[in-house]
Amino acid sequence: MPHVRTGAERLAVDTALAGGTRLGLITNPTGVLPDLTPTADALLAAGLNLTALFGPEHGMRGTAQAAGSEADTVDERTGLPVYDTHKLEGEALDRTIAGSGVDTLVFDIADVGTRFYTYVWTMYDLMASAARLGLRFVVLDRPNPLGGTVQEGPALDPAFASFVGRFPLPVRHGRTAGELATLFGFDVDLRVIEMEGWRRDMTFAETGLPWVMPSVNMPTPDTALVYPGTGLFEGTNFSEGRGTTRPFELIGAPYADARFAPALAALDLPGVRFRETWFMPTFHKHAGVAVRGVQLHVHDREAFRPVLTGLSMLYVARTLYPDDLRWWGPDLFMDHLWGSDSLTRCLDAGEDPRGLCPPPGKPEGRLIYE
Numbered sequence: 001m002p003h004v005r006t007g008a009e010r011l012a013v014d015t016a017l018a019g020g021t022r023l024g025l026i027t028n029p030t031g032v033l034p035d036l037t038p039t040a041d042a043l044l045a046a047g048l049n050l051t052a053l054f055g056p057e058h059g060m061r062g063t064a065q066a067a068g069s070e071a072d073t074v075d076e077r078t079g080l081p082v083y084d085t086h087k088l089e090g091e092a093l094d095r096t097i098a099g100s101g102v103d104t105l106v107f108d109i110a111d112v113g114t115r116f117y118t119y120v121w122t123m124y125d126l127m128a129s130a131a132r133l134g135l136r137f138v139v140l141d142r143p144n145p146l147g148g149t150v151q152e153g154p155a156l157d158p159a160f161a162s163f164v165g166r167f168p169l170p171v172r173h174g175r176t177a178g179e180l181a182t183l184f185g186f187d188v189d190l191r192v193i194e195m196e197g198w199r200r201d202m203t204f205a206e207t208g209l210p211w212v213m214p215s216v217n218m219p220t221p222d223t224a225l226v227y228p229g230t231g232l233f234e235g236t237n238f239s240e241g242r243g244t245t246r247p248f249e250l251i252g253a254p255y256a257d258a259r260f261a262p263a264l265a266a267l268d269l270p271g272v273r274f275r276e277t278w279f280m281p282t283f284h285k286h287a288g289v290a291v292r293g294v295q296l297h298v299h300d301r302e303a304f305r306p307v308l309t310g311l312s313m314l315y316v317a318r319t320l321y322p323d324d325l326r327w328w329g330p331d332l333f334m335d336h337l338w339g340s341d342s343l344t345r346c347l348d349a350g351e352d353p354r355g356l357c358p359p360p361g362k363p364e365g366r367l368i369y370e
Contacts, residue, residue: 003208007140007178007193008108009033012042017193018138020104024052024097026085026126028119029062030110030142030212039108039140040078052100053082056109056122058215065216065284066242085122087163093129104136107177110214112224113146115156115171116164116231116337119214120180124166127181131188139192141178141368143207145224148174148200148369152228152360153307156339164336171307171339172228174200174363183365192368200369203301217247226296229310232343235334237326238317239291243281250279251313252293254286255324261294263316271304273297285328305360311343311353318347 011017012033023043025031031039043050053060059070060082069086083096097105105126109119123139130137153171161167167184169175175183178192204211204221213219218227223246230248233240241250252260261276274294281287298304317325327334327344335341346353 005196008039024102026054031108106138108140113144114228131186136189139178145204162336229306242284252291256292271300
């Protein structure tokens with residue numbers, strides 16, 4: 001089957017594309033070639049001098065839950081040292097990278113196209129470190145599974161910058177990791193090894209590439225599709241479906257009742273239907289408790305607006321359950337997810353937040369894939 005050629009696949013064939021003499025690979029289970037050979041193995045087999053591996057949130061092997069990672073270790077397959085970068089910033093990150101002895105950092109992790117997903121911010125932080133240390137930075141580009149024709153949601157207010165958003169991007173940003181790397185503007189020797197055959201309007205299925213879970217709660221492309229909207233429920237005491245087989249597609253709470261699903265259906269939101277359901281998370285919020293809620297069923301990907309959908313669901317939840325819905329997480333996490341305090345202020349005032357979501361547009365500025 002024809003498939004998009006990723007940057008990793010191209011580098012494994014043409015090793016001169018990266019440059020550098022001592023390479024460190026920033027990767028996780030998504031760093032694979034189309035035949036599922038890990039990128040690290042493929043680069044070593046091609047003769048590149050790969051000397052270190054670096055893991056993001058969830059760890060290089062992908063075993064950790066949200067906000068977790070894996071300790072520094074040695075990769076048993078390649079024998080290379082693995083450095084945990086999660087929660088390292090500034091001088092601490094610089095010391096780790098400098099101590100590895102690499103002269104080139106290579107990024108090969110699949111993103112999911114949502115600003116508050118953290119892998120692009122790992123890339124951001126390591127690019128900043130590479131700029132300070134005078135290292136080369138190489139991005140092995142991969143498809144945005146949401147495509148690249150639409151951006152949705154307001155840009156991040158820099159006053160609310162955090163590890164779920166360091167740069168003023170909209171919630172659904174419509175760019176590849178390589179395009180983001182060029183947008184960030186660091187004074188670094190940046191090389192993006194571009195994909196071949198990717199079109200901005202492609203669904204992930206059309207790329208011909210295997211879906212490898214980017215993290216433990218991102219099992220399918222359907223998850224990624226709804227995540228820009230339902231991911232906002234991470235900032236509430238509603239369950240966002242963690243601890244089920246359909247995270248972010250299942251949304252519910254112990255206090256939700258028979259009004260929730262019909263109220264959502266009555267909004268007639270584009271491209272999506274809501275089915276009332278019950279579920280019992282095995283961990284995280286409301287673990288072991290039967291909760292009532294809905295499952296999202298997207299029937300028209302082109303019409304579906306995930307951010308508008310998420311705002312609408314939050315508004316219905318706040319309207320129906322004003323005494324029960326609570327903000328959840330440290331430092332009013334919802335403000336960091338949304339990228340400002342406009343959403344929490346709007347909902348706390350009992351107002352409709354859907355006006356906070358501008359009409360979807362096209363990604364702006366320089367794009368690699370026109």
